[in-house]
Amino acid sequence: MNLGDLRDNTLSNIVNFDPLSKLPPQVVDQFIEYAARDVARAYILQNEALFRKTVVLNDGDPLPTDWYGFAYRAYYTLNGNRIPFFWTKIQKVARLLTSKYNLATATRPGLHLCNQILNTLPAGIQAVTLSYYQRPPALFGQADSTDDGLPPNASPYVWRGAAVRAAAFFMDPNNAWKNDEKLRQENLDSVKRYYAGVFEKNTKDVRNDT
């Protein structure tokens, strides 16, 4: 669903609320954008393929600006074969570089994300295809025809989420902060669920950490 439709839906949903007429459309767009990301995180945990995207990077290249999280799949091509990378913790780097029984090699390469750039082990591997979760498209400040990038059945969740945020906008200023604190906590919980869920989903069946 596009931004214009989502805004109309949000405003219709809270139309009986009198001060609504004061609400600037740009602020509503902000609510819609954040609600859409909230919904997107829930979708990623249920059907991650909807938001997975790939990028081709060399060792030392920075992450793309729409980086949301690593999708735990990466490979490069060597002699016509796709060679998978394993994800490694920084704490394991020393061993992978020096232990003769556990070396990272061209046919058994590792990667980690130090300095928000791609780092390969051994160093210098080129043209690595990296899977990652994409941040949903920006809606705030965009044309009304901009698509939210979510499946069609997601729209009620988006405009309801936006309506909740809009309602908070009109609360009595003396008490509003309590509600803000609640929303902040809910948002953080959603983000934590996302990180925990994505990690669990991607490591359940695959031994990707040495």
Added chain:
Amino acid sequence: MTQGDMILQVFERLREVVDTERLNDGTVRQVLNAAYQDIYAEAVAVNPEWYTTSHTFGSTALLALPSVTDAKGTVMGCYNILAYTGTNGAFGGARVLDHRTPERVNLNYRQKGVTGDPVAVWTGANIEHTPAFGGTLWYLWNFGEVTDDTAEITNPGASRLAYIPSVFEEAIIMSAMTQLRMRFANAQGDTTVAEENLKNLTTALNMIEMQSSPDAIYAADVQRPSILPNQDQQQQ
């Protein structure tokens, strides 16, 4: 999103601002910076690789902990050590010891730091090595106040680090909103309301402090390096 855009978003979402014109962008900047640190504590726990960086040094007995300056002029210092990789470490690095341990370890001929397996201890702004050691220090960075509104807060990219992962954008805004609205509520109310709000403010600040205190971060979430056998023994 840049800090300037963050400030604008906070302004737009606080309708009291329009009514009272009490708020200036300097205050919002200050409160946002408090929110960054608040969210940093959450982000470093769930996504530590975002804050991982490295510093390579030559063979030395004493290393000053890195405190580098990024392109925007903000200090990014060492927050916690993750690992050492060494040029001469037989097992790939130095052992990082608890600060009470090194003397005892070095007196023990089986455990002491030797060229192939050096030990290191973090003391304030320095790291001491026994014997002299060269290699790469891997650590979590953190940052001070962001004063430049063009600084990129959530988007990583060419030659710049993002302070916070973009997934936390709304949490930053909401954190700043909470603080600003509490501030507004205190300024607005009559004596009784102000007292009640002050009580609530204290509770809320305590809660935030408890959530984001180093203790909470270190104890529960950030994984300890696996190269710290002596420290693990001490904790047991």
